Amino acid sequence: MYNMALKTQPSPKSIDRESTSYKWWVALAVTLSSFLVNMSQFAVQLAVPPMMTAFGLNIDQAQWLITGYAIAGAMLMPTLGWLGNRLGNRTLYLCCMLIFITGAALCAVAWNGPSLIAFRVFQGMGGGLILPMTMAIVSGAFPLEQRGIAVGIAGIGIALGPALGPVIGGYLTEYLSWRMVFVLTVILGIIFMTLTSLVLPNTREAEQRSLDLMGLLLMSVSVVSLLIALSRGHREGWDAVLIQRLLVVAGAGLMLFIVWESCIKDPLVDLRVYRNITFCGVSVLLFIFFMNFYTSNFLQTILLQRLLDYTPVRAGYALLPGALMLAVAFPFAGRLSDLMDRRLVVLIAICLLVLSSYGFTRVSLDWPLSWIMWLTGLRFVAASFMLTAGTSAALSQLSPDQVRMGSGLLNLVQNGLGGTVGVAVGTTFLQRRLSVQTSLLDQQQLSSSLDWSDMLAPVRDAVQQAGAIGSAGEAQVAAIVQRHLSSTGIDRRLSGLLYHAHGSGLAQHGSAPAAAQPENALGILRRYEKLLGGRMTVASL
Incomplete structure (x- = not known):
């Protein structure tokens, strides 16, 4: 043939x-x-x-x-x-x-x-x-x-x-x-x-x-169901009913396709x-x-x-x-x-x-x-x-x-x-x-006794090195930090302390020199991440 x-x-x-x-x-x-x-x-x-x-x-x-x-x-x-x-x-x-x-x-x-x-x-x-x-x-x-x-x-x-x-x-x-x-x-x-x-x-x-129309139908159903499940699984959750049904349809379609293709003359x-x-x-x-x-x-x-x-x-x-x-x-x-x-x-x-x-x-x-x-x-x-x-x-x-x-x-x-x-x-x-890193952050920073002054010192230093970024930038930093801490279950007091440290750093540093390029909010948070040993992942923000 x-x-x-x-x-x-x-x-x-x-x-x-x-x-x-x-x-x-x-x-x-x-x-x-x-x-x-x-x-x-x-x-x-x-x-x-x-x-x-x-x-x-x-x-x-x-x-x-x-x-x-x-x-x-x-x-x-x-x-x-x-x-x-x-x-x-x-x-x-x-x-x-x-x-x-x-x-x-x-x-x-x-x-x-x-x-x-x-x-x-x-x-x-x-x-x-x-x-x-x-x-x-x-x-x-x-x-x-x-x-x-x-x-x-x-x-x-x-x-x-x-x-x-x-x-x-x-x-x-x-x-x-x-x-x-x-x-x-x-x-x-x-x-x-x-x-x-x-x-x-x-x-x-x-x-x-x-x-082979039947083979084309079975193959299409199997492949399309699998690709949709894989592309949406990380968003919907792999235990979601829709994803599980798509995977079942893909598996059943593949098995039927193999059986059908093995039995016909022109597969x-x-x-x-x-x-x-x-x-x-x-x-x-x-x-x-x-x-x-x-x-x-x-x-x-x-x-x-x-x-x-x-x-x-x-x-x-x-x-x-x-x-x-x-x-x-x-x-x-x-x-x-x-x-x-x-x-x-x-x-x-x-x-x-x-x-x-x-x-x-x-x-x-x-x-x-x-x-x-x-x-x-x-x-x-x-x-x-x-x-x-x-x-x-x-x-x-x-x-x-x-x-x-x-x-x-x-x-x-x-x-x-x-x-x-x-x-x-x-x-x-x-x-x-x-999720694992967020859980470790919770355990290390909330379950233990924290020295708040030691923790906020590197944040203040980072802000001082970054220079003033204006009231809009301060609000952006506060909003980002608040959102991240709330989503991970960290006490809201930490958000307030971080914002306070940020404001204090700006007050001590004063306005940035004219030649300096102001750093955006994510830049300051990234410095904060590195100074604290990378325990907070900026990508999650």
Whole structure:
């Protein structure tokens, strides 16, 4: 059923497919398209706050701008094999690009919040399939012995997207408008789509397969329920009735999907690919690896913006060196996986990730940014090694007509499940650690005998060093401290004493010199945190 002949229909006015440079033209075309998809996604993330302001969206509504896009792509990813069988690689890729560009154009003219969310979901139906299609097309254009370098080249576009997306999105949002993020996507999309139409051949299977509608329904229900539960679990609570029901539906849908796919003639997903030990093992490794990868990225974003007071644009610049290292490392890692045992390359990737993760366990607010950049670079280089070696090893075990489906499954495991689970785990872990630290603060500062003068002395010193910040700043400090202490159950007397110490410090210090730059309220609280040994976490404020 799956070992069928392939028919190649050359595209009109295409580049000579017999030339030695043809495979490089294919790699260039799809790499540019994958870069655009990733760049747009990261730029949109930075533009979410202005969108919230423009349309009056709350956080729960705004998160669907990102989650809705991801769910739409994940829902269609299992159909990649069937769609490619019916349409061919070139037609399917161009259709995905057209949907992605059209969705961006609609987002640029959205008139309210619901319309913007709906257009983002529509855009995700095209963008979600472009990345796995990129890997499948590049892998098919290169011979088997060059499969690693092929994946590495395709990875350059995937890496440059996160590197340049926040920077481009930050500038467009700050100096022009958030709508310009989508306008730029449309302009570049038309250019890259034109190049792709001239380069790609239309490879189709000689035998057409019917669509497994029941399998698609079961898979969609299972994947969508799981992703919604994971994205909302940290907010609703993992013991909430809604989350538990979603997880039950996801589990039941998955079991029914496996049973159904094992019994029909033309399944949506050929589960026999998981009988291959290499493909199955790589799938598990990619899930675990990128769950850790996305968890680290999520926590690092909080570190930079909440604790180090970086603006989104500056945080994007802080992540830029690591993403550029990823782009540089991709071709090298791909070539390395062609020349040596891919298991060794995967082992190197795991070691680099462990080293980076251990380094971040030692990070404090006093660490220089250069060290954080180096640790970030290690993590990104590890991702390039894992992605090139793992993907090329897994896809090389499949027949040509299974590569498209296998690439979609790997992308679903890596980004859809691994990314969502990683963010959910990171959020849950962070919230629980904050609860533990708050409990320790209560026990250490309230259950024991406190020397109030000793405790307030560092606060007074911090305020004196910060300089006067005016009555508005004093009120802000008082409000923030009061809110935090009340939420953690600390006696309100402590709030009053802290505010009194703050006011006393200002009175003793007097007005700040004209050349001094006044420090904001969170800056003073951060100094207070460090002086007291970090027992109060500013991120919880």
